Amino acid sequence: MARQKNGSRARTATLTDVARLAGVSVATASKALNGREHVRVETRRRVIDAAEQLSFSPNSLARGLLAGRTGTVGLLTSDLEGRFSIPILMGAEDAFGAGQVNVFLCDARDDTIRERHHVQALLNRRVDGLIVVGSRTDPRPSLGRDLPVPVVYAYAPSDDPEDLSIICDNVAAGRQAIEHLIAAGRTRIAHISGDPTYAAARDRAEGVRAALADAGLELVGDVQYGSWSEGWGRAAAGLLLDRHADIDAIFCGSDQVARGVMDAARERGRRIPEDVAVMGFDNWEVLAADARPALSSVDMNLEEVGRAAARALFEALDGSPRSGVESLSCRLVIRGSTVSLT
Amino acid sequence: MARQKNGSRARTATLTDVARLAGVSVATASKALNGREHVRVETRRRVIDAAEQLSFSPNSLARGLLAGRTGTVGLLTSDLEGRFSIPILMGAEDAFGAGQVNVFLCDARDDTIRERHHVQALLNRRVDGLIVVGSRTDPRPSLGRDLPVPVVYAYAPSDDPEDLSIICDNVAAGRQAIEHLIAAGRTRIAHISGDPTYAAARDRAEGVRAALADAGLELVGDVQYGSWSEGWGRAAAGLLLDRHADIDAIFCGSDQVARGVMDAARERGRRIPEDVAVMGFDNWEVLAADARPALSSVDMNLEEVGRAAARALFEALDGSPRSGVESLSCRLVIRGSTVSLT
DNA sequence: AATCCTTCCGAAAAGGTTTTCGGACATACA
């Protein structure tokens, strides 16, 4: 039982109280408040007034117990600090928030035990569904097929094709970036990526190679794998620019890498974008928008991923579950680092 | 009613089912599963086996309905994208996560209507308490005193002193930063802050002035207010360094500002930290750790703020509510931009 | 005057769990 500031019991009013005050039965009170028919307008009025007077708030627990639906979903994330989970979370919260759905947030910290623990707790709370957000795009173990509620995986796909996963199309993203650079007149293009253990890095490189091949071009140097950091970008760009003086564009694995690359290029007297175009990835505003020049980047539309996951969950709840991996396309955000914006 | 993948009804087992299978009454089953006394060990064994066999999961709704406590709290944030909410959210999730408490996350988008809407929804769900996380340190309107559950405000204090608020001590933070610079032998110190409409900016400046006065020093130039951006840092540092050639330290309002400042200083041939020490604020890893040299900064211990808020909420639930504004101190993170770490 | 229809309302069940209280049974003791 909740307490008020002063420590006294705060008996929140129940429907019974409202009914008594309005001089009707609980059944009538319920119907009146929920807009059901077969209630005289005047009676309804009296009930609503009574409810207001008692600041009645219907107990969702009782309602959920009866209805079998709680209007809650669990959102299981693997790393909250990661900057990918948040936009997805926002998108989902957004898609739900309009309605009467509330979100249980759980951070599993990439720990299977913790994750199972949280899933169990969420099921005990009778959530209507689950969204599982991964921290990287590599497939992750499925929660299993025998859960009593629908599950949608976002960003990181499930390794079970029977599950539904909503992800970003990283291959296409790599292709898009390269096509933009080619359209901007670049032909000597390098790719400084990130950690090669990430599927995202490998997928983008695949798109890069495909786009270059289609244009009859070749990558300058191999794909440079390292880490996702600014320091790596500086180091790799330094080596690459010194070895291949004719490079006129560098596609980077992340905006951090791109920042390092821009620094290294500037130190060597290369003008951006005139001499070298630099393209980032992630479209992380703080890094991209305020760079000199502002950094062109690839936006993964993560909020849209979150929204799509929420919508898919709704549809599964309404009886039309899908399965398989659905890719959403990324979006180029062109700023001054790849084309002169005069 | 939840559906399974195949579309058939997924009747989750209830305590009644377990009791029937174990050949006992529901009362006994309940006692057995909850470790209550007055149950023979052999009977308990039978019940537990039955529960396992049916993969029984107790319905938290029913339990909460009866107990009057749901084991849930609402976390109301004003801006999810802001990088301040997230660590606080993580801290709170952390403090709760260990136990059986789950968190409802709501993003109010700094919109009062939305916020009230969410509060009502959370109360309907009978959360045991609320944590309200602000997006900036300026006081925010209280949710009111007549809520049936305890509320703790985090980061942004409530404007009602009867409420409990957990915040960062920005005045002390400004002082700490300056004291560090002085200890590092600096005497010609400037302060490039951020948006002056933010209480955080003004509070830190106050600490700065106090610390300088204590040391018998004066700020070089006035406090430079602008925005929290890298671009502002570059511009302000450029002007300041040109006007006051003897500046040997700059304390910045954010790590972004500091990055801009470092760029401007380097362009003018000033070595960091030998000629000019640069200190940031926020300790935003991506910006600070990977800068050249790595950026010393002030960490607001936001996760600790989140944890403290969660703890305070627990204590209020246990009947010891506090009130007023409680400040947590910030923490200096010294890297290479203020002292040579050789 | 009897029947039917309409309109409004209330009693009761259902949902799943926990807790209280009393009953059944067995053992120990007088």
Place this chain on the structure above:
DNA sequence: TGTATGTCCGAAAACCTTTTCGGAAGGATT
């Protein structure tokens, strides 16, 4: 044998809401 003392278990109430079904009242129709 009867009483006190335990030990274990079950019936039922409680939590709060929604829905179903039947009943009551009143008017309209035969």
